[in-house]
Every structure is written in structure tokens, then in C-alpha cells.
Amino acid sequence: MLTSILSPMVLAFLLGIIASRVKSDLKFPDSLYQSLTIYLLIAIGMKGGYKLSLATFSEVWQPSLVAIGLCCTIPLWTYWLMRRAGKFDVPNAAALAAHYGSVSAVTFSAALAFHDTLKIPYEGFMPSMLAMMEIPAILIGILLARINAPSPNGETQVPLKEIARELLAGKSSLLLIGFLIIGFLVGNTGWDQVAPLFDVPFKGVLTLFLLEAGLVAGRKLSDLRKGGAFLIGFGILFPILHAIIGIYLGRLAGLSIGGATILGILASSASYIAAPAACRVALPEANPSYYLTSALAITFPFNIMLGLPLYHEIAKLIFN
Amino acid sequence: MLTSILSPMVLAFLLGIIASRVKSDLKFPDSLYQSLTIYLLIAIGMKGGYKLSLATFSEVWQPSLVAIGLCCTIPLWTYWLMRRAGKFDVPNAAALAAHYGSVSAVTFSAALAFHDTLKIPYEGFMPSMLAMMEIPAILIGILLARINAPSPNGETQVPLKEIARELLAGKSSLLLIGFLIIGFLVGNTGWDQVAPLFDVPFKGVLTLFLLEAGLVAGRKLSDLRKGGAFLIGFGILFPILHAIIGIYLGRLAGLSIGGATILGILASSASYIAAPAACRVALPEANPSYYLTSALAITFPFNIMLGLPLYHEIAKLIFN
Amino acid sequence: MLTSILSPMVLAFLLGIIASRVKSDLKFPDSLYQSLTIYLLIAIGMKGGYKLSLATFSEVWQPSLVAIGLCCTIPLWTYWLMRRAGKFDVPNAAALAAHYGSVSAVTFSAALAFHDTLKIPYEGFMPSMLAMMEIPAILIGILLARINAPSPNGETQVPLKEIARELLAGKSSLLLIGFLIIGFLVGNTGWDQVAPLFDVPFKGVLTLFLLEAGLVAGRKLSDLRKGGAFLIGFGILFPILHAIIGIYLGRLAGLSIGGATILGILASSASYIAAPAACRVALPEANPSYYLTSALAITFPFNIMLGLPLYHEIAKLIFN
Amino acid sequence: MNNLNLLTIIAEEVLAASIEKEILEMGAKGYTSSAVSGKGLHGLRDNQWEGENIKIETIVSDDSCKKILGHLQHKYFDRYAMIAFYHPVNVVRTNHFL
Amino acid sequence: MNNLNLLTIIAEEVLAASIEKEILEMGAKGYTSSAVSGKGLHGLRDNQWEGENIKIETIVSDDSCKKILGHLQHKYFDRYAMIAFYHPVNVVRTNHFL
Amino acid sequence: MNNLNLLTIIAEEVLAASIEKEILEMGAKGYTSSAVSGKGLHGLRDNQWEGENIKIETIVSDDSCKKILGHLQHKYFDRYAMIAFYHPVNVVRTNHFL
Numbered sequence A, B, C: 001m002l003t004s005i006l007s008p009m010v011l012a013f014l015l016g017i018i019a020s021r022v023k024s025d026l027k028f029p030d031s032l033y034q035s036l037t038i039y040l041l042i043a044i045g046m047k048g049g050y051k052l053s054l055a056t057f058s059e060v061w062q063p064s065l066v067a068i069g070l071c072c073t074i075p076l077w078t079y080w081l082m083r084r085a086g087k088f089d090v091p092n093a094a095a096l097a098a099h100y101g102s103v104s105a106v107t108f109s110a111a112l113a114f115h116d117t118l119k120i121p122y123e124g125f126m127p128s129m130l131a132m133m134e135i136p137a138i139l140i141g142i143l144l145a146r147i148n149a150p151s152p153n154g155e156t157q158v159p160l161k162e163i164a165r166e167l168l169a170g171k172s173s174l175l176l177i178g179f180l181i182i183g184f185l186v187g188n189t190g191w192d193q194v195a196p197l198f199d200v201p202f203k204g205v206l207t208l209f210l211l212e213a214g215l216v217a218g219r220k221l222s223d224l225r226k227g228g229a230f231l232i233g234f235g236i237l238f239p240i241l242h243a244i245i246g247i248y249l250g251r252l253a254g255l256s257i258g259g260a261t262i263l264g265i266l267a268s269s270a271s272y273i274a275a276p277a278a279c280r281v282a283l284p285e286a287n288p289s290y291y292l293t294s295a296l297a298i299t300f301p302f303n304i305m306l307g308l309p310l311y312h313e314i315a316k317l318i319f320n
Numbered sequence D, E, F: 001m002n003n004l005n006l007l008t009i010i011a012e013e014v015l016a017a018s019i020e021k022e023i024l025e026m027g028a029k030g031y032t033s034s035a036v037s038g039k040g041l042h043g044l045r046d047n048q049w050e051g052e053n054i055k056i057e058t059i060v061s062d063d064s065c066k067k068i069l070g071h072l073q074h075k076y077f078d079r080y081a082m083i084a085f086y087h088p089v090n091v092v093r094t095n096h097f098l
């Protein structure tokens, strides 16, 4: 267990947080951040597609249904709770619903690394779940806002179809889905050609990325006030709840304990690449400091540092 | 054969084209593109130099002569054809001559990957051919323009010697030639030190680069109109012609079927790093949308996707 | 011996110098330089920390004392000499003291590569010496300036404690020390996860970095005039002196011949990441063209190309 | 004499594509863009996670300038981190911009 | 009518953080920064080893402008590579900047 | 009083080195450069394959300004993607620029 908390990734994330608290001048150039993002999305997709090509349809279809089901329902109750308990206005509740219904590729990667470290096997096709779960929730979130509130100053809105197109063409889903397909098609020969770049050094790159993630999360910690106690509680308890549901349904869908835990982590993670960009355009009235703070400064750190081992323990209970 | 078309590189290139057609927001940061270019040039040069150090002069001199011969004559008939058949004015004909006489390092790399995939051996010193063939054609193209047309508004031109210096000192030839020499000098010990960065992940980096290449090629597809039917025909038929000549002469020069095919690909490829920059400065009257469109949006995609397998088949015929 | 001079790193550095002398347009994007710096600091720290975790305290404490001793005393006599012999004013003498008392991570890396090439073993925990030696000398240099000269126009100065904080939080020491600790904590499992990125390709990345270093050093060669004969002599003789002292004390501290040579190289190297930034802020009256020219254009190239083999020979004498 | 203004728009980078499209539709003959970071009423915008800014500069006639500013104010100003300002400039080849 | 100036400061990048802090203290409501390279009395500044420049632009009232310029001149001008210049600009939402 | 202009040149990046050299020869005491992308009569210039733009800003006297503009017009304007514009600015330490 300790090896999982003392992993280079978690420690690098901590170092990033510390660095930003001590006002270090350490800063990743923008283009390094963008390059690392591109790398991670390609690497995840490629490997997932390759593994998917080794799987049988019968293994995949049930987990897929569960994944879709999760990312379509999570936004609904999230929205409802935000409106009722959180007293958030329509756009902010909808934006939070979109973020928590969608998924985080980096949290996902950390989960894979976590399981590798503990030598716990999991279904290789899990990245396809990641790809499936990214967009639907964002669309549902935006839809919720449109149903529940007319456009602010009676203005022409971006049509939902256009938003869907932009999301699908958006770099994160385009790279994930695109390289899922590529990985699926290239077979062993192709995989062996790119594995030295996209597989072998993956955990090292993830360490680098989490250092950068820590730098930003650390800075946003100061914004927690803005979020308030409710958001903090929500940002921790909801992911746990979603993880439990995800693990449980994952088991029903026939996933191994590893795969189910990873599905749970997908459910519990919040998006911070696709969702923020989409919400900024489609829900400009939503205040980023709510959804960014809870996704980046609360849920993400919690999942990376405490969530993973916790969900693993929960999975053990559920599987026995 | 299929494995060569379903290679990660080709598919990544296709994905790039698709991404730009669906107006994806995927964009490589400029500095990533520049870094990948630097990496590819160093990696190609270094490995080529190392392999060259293992070759004997007698193996190398004949192919070298052929390479030089090719890149000095191709511009001549290209220019002639462009003026006559293409009805292009002097600067544009000269610019196209420069581009098609010179070579593309990425097409070359894709050709190596193609042969590795099919486990077809080739002479390891081929990168030195690439290095030799880059600059002469560009100088000849510029020279053709100067001979056939006086400077536009009787203006002082950049002296040809200065252009030659700039080309040799230009990043692409400086890195290629410089690391050819370095690779030649360092021997096994040195090669083993850098191979983990410059050899092992090479195909993965190439995949990344071709994704970016696809993004740009895809956008330029819309410019095909500007080029017109003639340019499209030229951009496909001429490379095939050059490939055939290259393969045939390669065989005469004693190259293996793999080496000869690669020499053919060098002949058929068009430059888009050294040549455009040089032409912009030395032939400002030439319209980039002609030479960039044909080199980037026609010849390059054709060679990567269909040219490689085609030339391989042609080589089989020529060698039997 | 030749293999050490004909190493890819040294030759890449030479190529960089040549490139800048022939006015090549080769330029590394800023963010590539920054990314390479981040990589090198993490890689050095991580590996050093991991090796440190395998070492016993009894091996480490004596070399550590010597390292601290060196970086605290070198600035003193450097300052004294600069004032007396060099006729430099207080701020410039102090800045030079800070630079030569501190250390260069890249020279250090080149030294490790040098020993690896010659298969000479050295203590794996040497990077912790690098980390210890970076900051004290800079503080002492600044302190010397404050003691010996009142603030220019009776202005409020940045308090020394603030400067110390900024240095510790500065990216170079934060990454070095931070990843020393991380490497120390993660153990084998963790190290194996990141070694494919931070260890295996290290020498290749170093080659890339030295190419860039050569580009800059080459340009600054033209500034040598400004420095004058004294600075050139100082920039070569002083490092040799410091290397001899370092090697000798290293032997007394029980280091192997490899470790002692590396300690000597640390003593002889001059900082050009932490020190210049700190001096610019704390000693604005000091003229960068003095300390940058001597550190970048004299000492650094000398150490990389001639210093390493020379110090190795000296070490052989001292150890017999 | 020529009456051209340099209109500068600094806005959240997510808006870059649409603003660039719209200013061309409103009479601008071109624009120049660059990535910038900054601070304002909407707080610090200096990293890719929270989003940075785009600086769009366009040389336009008085009319187009007014038109564009009106449009920006109506469509973006009260919902996005954004400022815009302009001042007269002298150009060579006025027709290039009209 | 509004009396706002666009004040542009180009200085060694090491000074970015302190200058940005100080101009806000002296009345600026925001700023926009970008990395630039350049040449001047202190020579060529175009690489990370020797340091490049930061360009800080801020829209400020006449008073703040004078105040900031005075401060920069006193604290930095004779010791760092640095220039500063300003000119009046027209803005929308003047209050945004006051 | 001082008569200084901020002259801004936006041109294909391949021209950066020569333009920077030439404006210094024509009396400019310095310049500031940054990479930009943009769109104009020569189409979209926003990627490294087709080339992007360089933005060169220089503070110069009226005379130098005219001289530089004349030179640019003669040597580059009708053959390259390029624009140039200027406007008066107030500086501290006028002598720095003359």
C-alpha cells in the first residue's frame, strides 16, 4: 500500500503543490504542458486500442453499457443536488454536472500506474471506457442548462449539434478515439514500433505531468474559500459515492477487481480538459472558479493521493 | 503489404488530415514542431553516420554519384516542363524545380520505417544520400531563375554564394551533415550512449510528426484549386517517374532492392523545410501556394500513403 | 581517452559552437531549452536520491562536509583575487565569486557520462553533493557585496533571508532537492517505473542540451574581448586549481578516484542557471557580460572539452 | 489623409477563432494574433489549465472599429474576461486596410 | 471623456513578477504580459541563457501612469535593461480601468 | 518636447534577421521582436510549415521612421506578406532612443 502512496507520480504531484505554496519560480512552458497532454492522450488511446483488438466483444459490451450509463446519469443527480443542496444557479449547477459526469485522463492514468505497481491485473481495454465517458456528460450538462433556463439576454445560442461536433472534434476526444482506432488496427507489428515511445516511458511522462498538475492545484488551493465548505465536501464525498457505484456495477458487468476499480475511478474523476473549454463557450454564465476549483483543487488531488488506495480497499470489500 | 498501409505512421497522418477537415482544435505548439524537426534530423544523421562508419568506400561511392546526379538533373527537366507544359513564369517554375530536386527527410524516414516493417534490408548509409541531395537542387533552381530572368525591378540580388552559405548553415543541412559526421566519429560506444533516445523511440516520434504533418496537409487540401489539375497531375506523376529512375539507377549503382527503393523515394520526394525558406528569400516572386501546395498537399501525402508500396512493387519488377 | 573527446556530447557541443560561428539559423525554441533543463534536473536528482537510498550514512557524511567546505570557501578567495588581481569593483567581484563557488549541473552530467564511457566507477550519491553545493556560494557572494559596499543610492535592498528563500524555491534547487528526496523514497519499484524516461535516454538528452549550450557559448566567444586576457586566464586556471583541491579533498574524504574526480569537477564548474538569475536581482550593479562570459564562454567549454580528461589524469596522479 | 485605428482586443483564448472570424466579417481586412497572459477583474490568467488570453490586433477604419466594438460589447463583454481599446495609427498603403 | 494611457514596459524577464506587483499597487487595475526578445543599449537579449525580456502593457489613468514611471525610473532604470513608453488610448467601459 | 514614434512592422518571419539589421543601420537604437500569427491579403499565416510572422517594434525619430518605411516599401512590400504602421509615443529618457 505504502508503495502506492510513495510512488513517483504521487510524490511529484505533492512536490508541485509544495513548489507553488513556497512561490517557486518553477513553471512549465505552455507548450510543454500541451505536448505532454498530446502525448498522454495518444499513449492512452493507442495502448487501449491495441488491447481492445486482443479482447472479445463479449468481454467488452457489458462494461461499455455500464460506462455509458454512469456518465449519462451522474450529471443528472449531480445537477439536482447542486440546485437543491448547493443552492447553485442553473448554469453553475449544469457546469458542475458536466465536469463530474465526464472523466479525467490523468486520474485514469494514475489509476493504471497504481494497479501496475501493486501488480493487480485489469482489463486492457479500459481506455475505451475512458473515451466513451468523456463527452456524453458534457452534452447532458449543457442540455440541462438550456432546458432549465432560457438564454440570458434572449440571445442566439450555439446550437447543441454544433457543440457536439466541437466536442467530438476537440483535441482530447479526437486523439483518444483516433488512436484507439489506430491502436486497434495496427496489431502487434505496429504496436511494437511505437511502444518504445508511447508505452515504455509512460509512467515517467505521467510523473512529469503530475508535477505540473501539482503546481496548478497548489495555486488553486487559495481559491478554496471561494468554493466554500459545501464545494469541498461535495468534491470529496461525491467522487467516493461515484467510485462505489462504479466498482459495484463494474463487478456486475463482469470486470475483474482491477477493472472494476478503474471504472469506479472513471466515475469519480472530474474532467478538466474537455469540460472546462466546452462550458466556457456554452455556459459562459457559469463561474469557472466553482468547477475548476472543485475539479482541480479538490477532487483531482483527493483521487490521486487518497482516492486510489481507498477505492482499492472498497473494491476488495465489494468483491468479497 | 496491408501492414505497411496500416502502420501507425500512415494512420496518424490520415488522422491528422481528418482532424483538420473536421476543424478540430488540435494544434501542435510551434515549439513542439520545431523540436520534433530537430530530433528527426539529428536521429537520421546520427544513425546514418554510424552506419556509414561500418561501410566501405567502395559500397558508397557509386550510389553517391547517382544521388548527386539525380538531384542535379531533376531540377533541369522539372523547370523545363513547368515552363512549357505548366505555363508557369520563371520564378514559379524555378521554385518548383528546387523543391522537387531536393528531398524530404520525413518521407525518407517513412520509407525506412516501411522497409523495417516488411523486414526488407537496405544499406545503412542511405541517410548520407539524403544529406547530399538536399542542397544542390535548391541552388540549381535559384540559378535557373537568375539566368532566365533579370532581377524584377533591377534590384540588387542576394549573391548566389551567400545563398549557398545560408543553405549549408541552414538548420536542416547543418544538423544532418553535422550529426552524420558525429555518428561517423563516435563508434559503437558513442552510438550505444545515444541510441536509446535517437534510435529506439524513432518510429514513435515519426508517428507524432506525421500527425502534425497531416494537420497541415489537410488544411492545404482546400488550396488544391489554386494549384489546378495540372499541378495535381504533376505532383503525382512526376514523383512516380523520379522514383522509377531512382530505383533503376540505384540498382545499377549496386544498391540492394531496399536501398534502391529508398533512393527512388528520395528522388521522388519534394523538400518542404530547406527549399521553401530558401525560395522565399531568393525567389520572392514565386508564389508559395504553388510549391507548398504541391509539395505538402499532393506529393507528400501521395508518397507516404500510396507511393511507398507502389515503389516497392516497381522495385520488385526492376530487380527481376 | 579519445573515446571521451569523441563522445557524442562533446561533439554536439562543438557542432553548436560551429553552427553559431557560421551564423546558422539553427535555434532551439525557448520552451525546448526550458524543458530540457527541467528534465536534466529531475533526472539527476531522482537517480541521485535513489542511489543515496542505497548508500550508508558513513559513506556520505565526509564527502558532504568537504562539498560544503569547498563551496563556502571558494567564493572567499575568488572574491579576494578578483578585487586584488582582477581590479574588479565590489559587485562584479562578488558576482564572480558566487558563480564559481556554485556548480553547473550540466558539467556534472557530462562528468558522469565521461566516467561511464571509460567504465570508471563512482559513488552514486554524488548528485546530492551537486544539490548541496549550488546555493551556499551564491549567498556568500551576495553577502560579500553587502558587507564591502553600502547599497548604491542608499536604497532599500532585498533582505538576505528573502534571497535565500528565493534561491531554495528557485526551480533548479527545488527540482534537484525535491527529486533527490523523491528518488530516495520511492525505492526500486518507483525507480523502475521512471528509469525508462529519466535514466535510459539521459545521455541522448544531454547531447541535445550540449548542442544548444554550444550555440550560446559560440555566440559569446565574440564577447571574450570585453572580458579581457585576465578573465580568460582566470576562467581556465581557477577551475583547474579548484579541481585539484576538490580531487585531493575528495580522496581524503574516502571517495573513489571516480567520485573524487567528480567532486573536483563540481568545485571547478561555474553556475549559469541559479547564480546569474540571483545576481541579476541581488547584484544589479554587477555586469553580466563578465560573469556570463567567463562561466559560459570560457570555463564551461574548457571543462567539457579539455577539463574532464585533464582532471582524470590529475586524479590518477593524486591517487597514486 | 487616412483615418485608420489600431484596435486591440485581449480576451480569453477560447474566443480566438470566433472573434477573428467576426472582425473579418465586420470589415477588417486582416488581423494579427499572439498568446498573452494577464490579470484583470477576472483574476490572473496565466496557465493553460485555467486558460490564458489571446491578443488580437486589427487595423480598421473608424466605422469598422465602432461596429466591431459594438458587437464585442453586446456578445462577450459581460460574460468573458476581455478588454478592447483603440487609437489612430499612420500606415503605408492605406488601401491595404480598407 | 476618458483620460487613459496604454503604458508599455519592456524589461528583463527576471523583473516581471515585481513590476507586475508594483504597477497594481500604484493604481493599475490589470496588465497584460508576453515574452519578447530585443536589442538595445544593453545589447542583444534573445536567449534563455542570458535572459530575454518581458513586455508588460497596462491601461492606466494619467496619474497612475506618472506614478509608475517615476517608480520604475527610481528603482530600475539605471541598473537594468528596460524601457517604458505610453500614449493615450480610447477604451470601452472606462470604469473597468479606474 | 520629444518627437518619437513607435514603428511596428509585421512581416514574414524569414525576413526577421535582415529587417532587424536594416532598421538599426537606419538610425534605430534598438528594437523588440516577438512571434505572431495573422491573416491578411496573403492569407492565413499561422503554422511553421507555411511560415508565421514576426512583429518588430522600434521607437524611432520622425526621420528614421520615414527612412525605414521608405526602405521597407522599396525592398519588401510588393513581394512579401508585410505591413507597417506608426504613431507618436511619450517616453522617459528620450536620449535613449536618439
Ligand SMILES: Nc1ncnc2c1ncn2[C@@H]1O[C@H](COP(=O)(O)O)[C@@H](O)[C@H]1O
Residues within 6 Å of the ligand: D010, D011, D037, D038, D039, D040, D041, D042, D043, D044, D045, D053, D080, D081, D082, D083, E028, E029, E030, E031, E032, E033, E057, E058, E059, E060, E097
Ligand atoms: N488595465 C489593464 N491593462 C492591460 N490589460 C488589462 C487590463 N485589465 C485587463 N487586462 C487584460 O484583459 C484580460 C481580461 O480582463 P478582465 O476582464 O478585467 O479580467 C486580463 O487577463 C488582462 O490580460
Ligand SMILES: Nc1ncnc2c1ncn2[C@@H]1O[C@H](COP(=O)(O)O)[C@@H](O)[C@H]1O
Residues within 6 Å of the ligand: E010, E011, E037, E038, E039, E040, E041, E042, E043, E044, E045, E053, E080, E081, E082, E083, F028, F029, F030, F031, F032, F033, F057, F058, F059, F060, F097
Ligand atoms: N529603440 C527601441 N525600440 C524598441 N525597443 C527597444 C528600443 N530600445 C530598447 N528596446 C527594448 O528594451 C530592451 C532593453 O533596452 P536597453 O536597456 O536599451 O538594452 C531591449 O532589449 C529591447 O527589447
Ligand SMILES: Nc1ncnc2c1ncn2[C@@H]1O[C@H](COP(=O)(O)O)[C@@H](O)[C@H]1O
Residues within 6 Å of the ligand: D028, D029, D030, D031, D032, D033, D057, D058, D059, D060, D097, F010, F011, F037, F038, F039, F040, F041, F042, F043, F044, F045, F053, F080, F081, F082, F083
Ligand atoms: N488589417 C490588419 N490588421 C492587423 N494586422 C494585419 C492586417 N493586415 C495584415 N496584417 C498582418 O500582416 C501580415 C501580412 O499581411 P498581408 O501582406 O496583408 O498578408 C498578416 O499575416 C497579418 O499578421
Ligand code: NA
Residues within 6 Å of the ligand: A074, A099, A100, A101, A102, A103, A104, A266, A267, A268, A269, A270, A271
Ligand atoms: Na466522472
Ligand code: NA
Residues within 6 Å of the ligand: B074, B099, B100, B101, B102, B103, B104, B266, B267, B268, B269, B270, B271
Ligand atoms: Na526529390
Ligand code: NA
Residues within 6 Å of the ligand: C074, C099, C100, C101, C102, C103, C104, C266, C267, C268, C269, C270, C271
Ligand atoms: Na564551483
